[in-house]
Amino acid sequence: MVSIVLVSHSLELSMAVKALAEQQVQGRAVIAAVGGSENPYQPFGTDPVAIAEAIEAVYNDDGVLVLMDLGSAVIGGQVALELLPPELRARVRICSGPFVEGAMAAAVQASIGMDLEAVAREAEEAMQAKIAVLRPAEEPTPSPSLPPDVAGVGEVATTDRASADVLVVNPAGLHFGPAARFVQLAAQFQAEICVTNLSTGAGPALASRLNRLLALGIEKGHLIRIEATGQDAEAAVDLLARQVAHDVARYGYAETPALTSPAAVDAEENGVALLWGQPASPGMAVGDAVVLADPHPLLAAPLERRSAAPFDLQREWERLEAAVHSARSQLETLIAKVRTTLGEEQALIFHAHLLLLEDPDFLDEMRTAIRGGASAEEATRLVVSQWAQRFRQMSGAIFQQRSVDIEDVGSRLLQALGVYEPQAVELPERAIVVAETLLPSQAAMLDQRRVSGICTAGGGAMAHAIILARSMGIPAIVNVGPLLLESVKSGVRLAIDGARGLIVVEPDEPTQAMYAAAQLEANAARAVAWAQAQRFTRTADGIHVEVAANLGTVDDVERALEAGAEAVGLLRTEFLFQDRRTPPDEMEQAEIYARLARTMGERRTVVRTFDIGGDKPAPYLSLPAEANPFLGWRAIRISLTMPEFFKAQLRALMRAAVEGNIHILLPMVSTMNEVLHVQALLAAAANELQAAGASFRADVPVGVMIETPAAVEMADRLAALVDFFSIGTNDLVQYTFAADRTNERVANLYDPLHPAVLRQIDRVLRAAHLQKRWVGLCGEMAADPLAIPLLLGLGLDEFSMAPASIPVAKQIIGRLTMPTARRLAQKALQMNDGDSVRNLVRKTMEGIDVV
Ligand code: PEP
Ligand code: MG
Numbered sequence: 001m002v003s004i005v006l007v008s009h010s011l012e013l014s015m016a017v018k019a020l021a022e023q024q025v026q027g028r029a030v031i032a033a034v035g036g037s038e039n040p041y042q043p044f045g046t047d048p049v050a051i052a053e054a055i056e057a058v059y060n061d062d063g064v065l066v067l068m069d070l071g072s073a074v075i076g077g078q079v080a081l082e083l084l085p086p087e088l089r090a091r092v093r094i095c096s097g098p099f100v101e102g103a104m105a106a107a108v109q110a111s112i113g114m115d116l117e118a119v120a121r122e123a124e125e126a127m128q129a130k131i132a133v134l135r136p137a138e139e140p141t142p143s144p145s146l147p148p149d150v151a152g153v154g155e156v157a158t159t160d161r162a163s164a165d166v167l168v169v170n171p172a173g174l175h176f177g178p179a180a181r182f183v184q185l186a187a188q189f190q191a192e193i194c195v196t197n198l199s200t201g202a203g204p205a206l207a208s209r210l211n212r213l214l215a216l217g218i219e220k221g222h223l224i225r226i227e228a229t230g231q232d233a234e235a236a237v238d239l240l241a242r243q244v245a246h247d248v249a250r251y252g253y254a255e256t257p258a259l260t261s262p263a264a265v266d267a268e269e270n271g272v273a274l275l276w277g278q279p280a281s282p283g284m285a286v287g288d289a290v291v292l293a294d295p296h297p298l299l300a301a302p303l304e305r306r307s308a309a310p311f312d313l314q315r316e317w318e319r320l321e322a323a324v325h326s327a328r329s330q331l332e333t334l335i336a337k338v339r340t341t342l343g344e345e346q347a348l349i350f351h352a353h354l355l356l357l358e359d360p361d362f363l364d365e366m367r368t369a370i371r372g373g374a375s376a377e378e379a380t381r382l383v384v385s386q387w388a389q390r391f392r393q394m395s396g397a398i399f400q401q402r403s404v405d406i407e408d409v410g411s412r413l414l415q416a417l418g419v420y421e422p423q424a425v426e427l428p429e430r431a432i433v434v435a436e437t438l439l440p441s442q443a444a445m446l447d448q449r450r451v452s453g454i455c456t457a458g459g460g461a462m463a464h465a466i467i468l469a470r471s472m473g474i475p476a477i478v479n480v481g482p483l484l485l486e487s488v489k490s491g492v493r494l495a496i497d498g499a500r501g502l503i504v505v506e507p508d509e510p511t512q513a514m515y516a517a518a519q520l521e522a523n524a525a526r527a528v529a530w531a532q533a534q535r536f537t538r539t540a541d542g543i544h545v546e547v548a549a550n551l552g553t554v555d556d557v558e559r560a561l562e563a564g565a566e567a568v569g570l571l572r573t574e575f576l577f578q579d580r581r582t583p584p585d586e587m588e589q590a591e592i593y594a595r596l597a598r599t600m601g602e603r604r605t606v607v608r609t610f611d612i613g614g615d616k617p618a619p620y621l622s623l624p625a626e627a628n629p630f631l632g633w634r635a636i637r638i639s640l641t642m643p644e645f646f647k648a649q650l651r652a653l654m655r656a657a658v659e660g661n662i663h664i665l666l667p668m669v670s671t672m673n674e675v676l677h678v679q680a681l682l683a684a685a686a687n688e689l690q691a692a693g694a695s696f697r698a699d700v701p702v703g704v705m706i707e708t709p710a711a712v713e714m715a716d717r718l719a720a721l722v723d724f725f726s727i728g729t730n731d732l733v734q735y736t737f738a739a740d741r742t743n744e745r746v747a748n749l750y751d752p753l754h755p756a757v758l759r760q761i762d763r764v765l766r767a768a769h770l771q772k773r774w775v776g777l778c779g780e781m782a783a784d785p786l787a788i789p790l791l792l793g794l795g796l797d798e799f800s801m802a803p804a805s806i807p808v809a810k811q812i813i814g815r816l817t818m819p820t821a822r823r824l825a826q827k828a829l830q831m832n833d834g835d836s837v838r839n840l841v842r843k844t845m846e847g848i849d850v851v
């Protein structure tokens with residue numbers, strides 16, 4: 001296979017182009033990226049020696065194509081050629097094609113085994129495809145520089161010919177990604193395949209030539225004809241037609257198409273019917289359908305006035321306020337659950353629900369409806385359907401799918417108002433949930449052990465419910481259309497393939513066996529990862545680092561141990577009592593902490609004192625609303641101004657410490673005085689326990705969370721006061737960039753992999769290690785596969801994360817050596833931004849086999 005060398009003035013640029021090309025061909029091309037200079041003050045440039053080395057590194061007898069960006073890169077490429085041994089030179093082509101487009105075209109053509117000349121020709125022609133697509137509409141359709149290239153279709157026996165007309169449903173048409181995939185699929189067949197854009201008259205174009213295909217300017221809604229001639233023509237047309245109809249699996253999660261007419265298409269599988277939908281979460285499963293009722297009772301059933309009493313405006317408003325209050329605490333509990341089981345990112349989905357519930361406009365509109373004579377239920381239904389409708393009418397599938405979130409909040413409110421009882425659905429083993437759409441809260445409550453798959457008639461792959469299903473590893477197919485609920489009733493056996501979007505209704509025995517075997521294999525692979533997770537975490541060169549769990553409830557500890565947690569790195573105690581109206585007392589707390597300590601035994605169990613405030617309310621404290629809650633009265637600041645409340649927690653922890661290896665962690669510390677103040681309270685609490693004759697430990701290790709830049713600056717002094725640190729990057733990142741962690745508008749600034757954050761982590765680790773203190777990190781970053789190698793290289797001692805992330809994190813650590821990780825981390829500290837760091841990590845992790 002022809003190899004490709006990309007030469008740019010900027011290493012980041014050539015690496016990014018390489019990554020893009022590799023993504024398009026799913027790694028099926030050998031590409032080297034080279035560029036930039038070693039001089040940190042002048043990072044742009046090209047070095048002919050480095051180019052020659054890159055060519056030699058990927059050289060093979062099929063040849064090497066070299067693509068350059070501009071200026072000295074072009075000269076550098078030519079000089080590099082001179083530096084090569086003569087026997088290699090003959091099979092190296094310096095190509096004049098455009099850098100980005102040429103690289104993409106060359107990668108696709110190389111990946112299907114074209115020779116050097118053909119690959120070079122496609123790279124050189126790559127601009128023509130763009131020109132053809134961008135030409136003004138009034139110009140004649142087929143590009144003058146790309147003549148139709150199909151001849152001889154009529155010379156083949158009719159039996160060897162097949163064709164199909166297909167409507168393109170992908171919102172971006174047959175743009176680069178789907179076109180590249182089309183070319184690769186077409187290359188699997190002997191038949192000569194060509195495509196014509198029937199909507200514009202462009203073509204026919206050979207399906208083996210990416211540029212020709214792109215130049216057809218195929219857009220969403222265009223009708224195209226796929227024709228094949230040759231032995232396997234029929235199979236080729238069948239596969240390619242299905243590919244065009246459903247090509248969203250790889251490229252389309254972010255560009256969800258509105259599939260309106262799912263088609264039943266023949267496949268190898270057999271059953272009573274085959275249904276096709278949009279692939280949304282990969283995996284195969286066999287199971288019995290459980291059809292859920294329509295989750296929108298609020299839009300369907302008319303509401304009855306619940307009481308004959310005369311309308312009382314004040315009473316209706318108070319009922320609504322009470323419902324909002326109860327919906328809010330349900331959501332807080334759900335956020336805590338999702339945060340610990342699936343992670344912070346997934347919990348943000350319900351955070352958005354909370355924000356909607358508190359949105360002043362949303363509440364104002366309901367108030368206005370009540371003033372106009374609507375009951376609390378009617379006001380909810382009216383405003384929720386108006387808001388949902390507004391989102392549905394927005395352009396962009398992602399916004400449209402947010403309407404389901406609004407309805408989810410609406411049904412929660414109606415439930416709180418007593419309009420309907422939530423339906424408890426009994427799920428059998430291996431259930432395949434079938435529904436019109438799935439609400440995010442329904443998805444979050446699914447019992448992962450019982451649900452083998454999800455199929456919805458509507459919805460999209462970026463719907464929050466499906467994002468949750470993906471993070472739980474449940475195969476899912478969406479947008480199947482009305483046929484789904486017409487042909488599938490509860491109890492019907494289904495076999496589903498989430499990667500292809502295929503549902504086999506009442507599959508025959510061989511199909512069931514095939515799907516069950518695939519499911520077993522996937523489960524076995526997962527079981528291996530989980531079984532290996534039970535081992536101690538060691539790097540490939542034998543260094544032990546600890547992988548621990550973040551918990552939001554004590555009940556999650558079993559799951560954490562099952563996932564291979566070696567310790568509890570963070571118990572968020574503020575989540576334990578969220579459904580309470582009165583503060584928890586000392587003995588109640590002591591029992592809960594002791595239960596955890598007993599389960600964990602000698603394993604370290606880090607319990608964080610209440611981190612209330614910011615985005616974590618405590619109904620039992622009735623805290624005042626603040627303009628800037630993240631910069632206000634929160635965490636240790638609250639605890640220190642309520643010493644009796646705080647001491648009850650400290651005493652409870654000292655009591656529980658008798659039962660296991662409890663460590664106390666203090667949140668949001670920004671000054672040394674705060675720590676000194678806590679130490680005084682700890683001493684007072686110990687005296688009180690002593691006086692009460694309690695059994696307790698006074699020497700519980702104490703650590704601080706490093707989550708403010710002030711704590712980073714003072715890390716050397718703080719290290720002298722405490723036993724350990726835990727870096728809270730969720731907060732540290734927001735305070736570093738002054739970007740609220742819950743505000744989507746500034747999410748682009750919130751970058752944990754930015755050197756501004758990495759440098760702070762580096763400083764904290766150095767300061768702590770100098771004084772022989774260990775350091776953990778319990779922000780979401782600890783589980784990020786791209787962050788793990790960096791944190792390892794910086795010398796982190798403990799990675800603490802949601803239990804579900806532990807097995808993969810352990811595998812990543814197990815495949816790295818410390819020298820590799822250290823070198824990587826040191827380079828990352830010198831980078832300019834987060835994207836460069838990410839590219840650097842990706843490059844280093846290439847060839848390191850990680851699931
Ligand atoms: C953090 O800030 O990184 C952290 C772990 O604490 P929380 O997310 O609970 O604020
Ligand atoms: Mg925090």
